[in-house]
Amino acid sequence: MEGLTLSDAEQKYYSDLFSYCDIESTKKVAANGRVLELFRAAQLPNDVVLQIMELCGATRLGYFGRSQFYIALKLVAVAQSGFPLRVESINTVKDLPLPRFVASKNEQESRPATSYSSDSENQGSYSGVIPPPPGRGQVKKGSVSHDTVQARTSTDQQEPASPVVSPQQSPPTSPHTWRKHSRHPSGGNSERSHAGPGPFWSPFGEAQSGSSAGDAVWSGHSPPPPQENWVSFADTPPTSTLLTMHPASVQDQTTVRTVASATTANEIRRQSSSYDDPWKITDEQRQYYVNQFKTIQPDLNGFIPGSSAKEFFTKSKLPILELSHIWELSDFDKDGALTLDEFCAAFHLVVARKNGYDLPEKLPESLMPKLIDLEDSADVGDQPGEVGYSGSPAEAPPSKSPSMPSLNQTWPELNQSSEDTAIVHPVPIRMTPSKIHMQEMELKRTGSDHTNPTSPLLVKTSDLSEENKINSSVKFASANTVADGYSSSDSFTSDPEQIGNNVTRQRSHSGTSPDHTAPPPPPPRPQPSHSRSSSLDMNRTFSVTTGQQQAGVVAHPPAVPPRPQPSQTSGPIVHRPVDADGLMTHTSTSPQQIPEQPNFADFSQFEVFAASNVNEEQDDEAEKHSEVLPVEKPSDPASSLRVAKTDSKIEEKTAASTPANVSKGTTPLAPPPKPVRRRLKSEDELRPDVDEHTQKTGVLAAVLASQPSIPRSVGKDKKAIQASIRRNKETNTVLARLNSELQQQLKDVLEERISLEVQLEQLRPFSHL
């Protein structure tokens, strides 16, 4: 590097700094450690620091030799003065003020105490307040005027002490020196070691007039707690903290602040060096804060009301705007009062601010109220809630896919039906590991139940249903898959609600779960659907959906019995024919519905029920359906169609489906693969239901009914769950195929119908005429 000419003051200053940084007296200083601190304290942007280091050759050499160090310091001064960083500038720039270094964090920490203590008292004669002057003879306090000589001497005295010593000496150095030092290298020792020439100080002082003013301000700001606390602290040898830190510590710890710092054992703090986390509260600090808290609020578990906190912090003489911001940051639960943790955080922020740290935009981690306990609200009370809830909302983003609504419509019935049958549903959910998810699902279920009366489905007629079905089928499939995935992910408990849950789950994941803590929805939900579908008449009136629901509902209760594993793929299918029969009856009643599909779906449900030992009910339902049977003529073709369809699905089912009335006959087939079937069936049923809205509800109900038992077993056996999931997926695919086929049939039938109607119309005019 080129030669560097330094003025005397600079020479002295730099050598002091170098000594400070050169801990090992090896005449070269590693790039890390003190030097970095020093440069950081220079408050220059990082890239500037890097540039400086590069320019001075330290990066080249890997360490800071004396010359490099001096050059670096000079460059720091250049940078701080606003001149461009050039190698030649170190010599060309004249009258460069000495580089300024802000106290390091450690110092900062002890600073609060010091700053506080550096009240106006500091400005005044410290002598009175000064605690027993340390051996350094730092009793310069008395001289507010820049008594550089004194400072120097004191620093000189201190120098031998070495940086570490400073802390030990509590005693406040002269206030003015403190002020001057305030901008000094964090080492503080450097200041001490500064013994620079007089002029050295003055220019420095001038350069720092602003800062000193700031310091004065700081000292002014030191919260003059009305209580003696501050003052009393001052009495205690401030040494501890102040010294550790910066020059401030050197200076006057006398003041109250030092007291505070003393209590906080700044020295320890300093040495402990929270270099890494500027916002960490050390134990001493915390103790100090706690003591302060006690003065306002003796009960540590209590709150400090906003007004008292306002008074307290106003004493720190920070601008109201900053105090307001500090309050915003620290009042975590936004209740207008400060708990102990909040108070400590606020105090810490005030301290930091007074030491020149900018306030963060959001509360640093280390200052967060500690007693956040998601499970049980600790003393801190609200905070746990805050944290807990902050997490939960994220889980349930309200984004609902557009498909959801239609699914919701179908789900409610199912959910309801499943609910009434299985009061079990809520239970498994609660037991699932992912309580929150479960709860969400519960909520969703209930919500969906609430929100989507079965009416939509009931009301829908074939005309509307077609497209709806298609949509819903698509969605349903997606829901299923989602559900499957979900169930596998966590021991999915309620299978019955699975379908509903799938939907809900999807919703819950995407949607908002109002409160995870809400208990699972009460079982009675199904009532509404039941009420609607309670009467067969209503079923007939409302066409298939209600009937199906009813059937499903009825079937559900018995379905609760454990359907062990979804090993019975045939089960659902078997049911289907049965259901189909029933559905047929219903469908026949509902003119618009496409006969076979509703029936088809119903049958599957019935089968499910049958499989789930609900044979009787199936019979009953079949009977119920049979009541309607007489009405149904199209049932036969429908059944045949159904048969065809079922064939495509499962032979058993086809066999079962052939007879419109053979609901009972089908039952025998059902039993074997009940659980699986149920699952599959649910999906199958669900799909057909999707196609036909009316039946969907019934199917879903059936599925849900079947589900309850499954979840339990599933919950117990993960492998079983996974197996069931696989089976379900297979069923899904099968059902999807069936679905498409059914839709195709539907279209065909519709075309037929249209042609028939056209013919009829053609014939009619004659009749009219």
Next chain:
Amino acid sequence: MAVCVAVIAKENYPLYIRSVPTESELKFHYMVHTSLDVVDEKISAMGKALVDQRELYLGLLYPTEDYKVYGYVTNSKVKFVMVVDSSNTALRDNEIRSMFRKLHNSYTDVMCNPFYNPGDRIQSRAFDSMVTTMMIQVC
């Protein structure tokens, strides 16, 4: 989504007004000012008997060709006025309501701050950031 957000005190002076930086910020200020009349009209229309049941959300105050102005009044007669771009057709009433709710919550937080004197300008950074999130979507 909002183009301009304003918080008006009970005495009808602004506590906080912020617009998307455009060339015609004054126009927004003026719109907010004129909308205060509409707000007062709506409040008085409720009648004294209905004060308790008065809904806080006032809805669309008046639409212009480019913008729509929505209003919301708290029980302490502090008014929130929001100007949104008319071209933003996707904005539903519910979303506006939720935005007002957020505004109200943030305003409450500001009020809870003991260092805030009611009647001062709102300088809370948290409030600012919340409003920014509401306005950012416009861009």
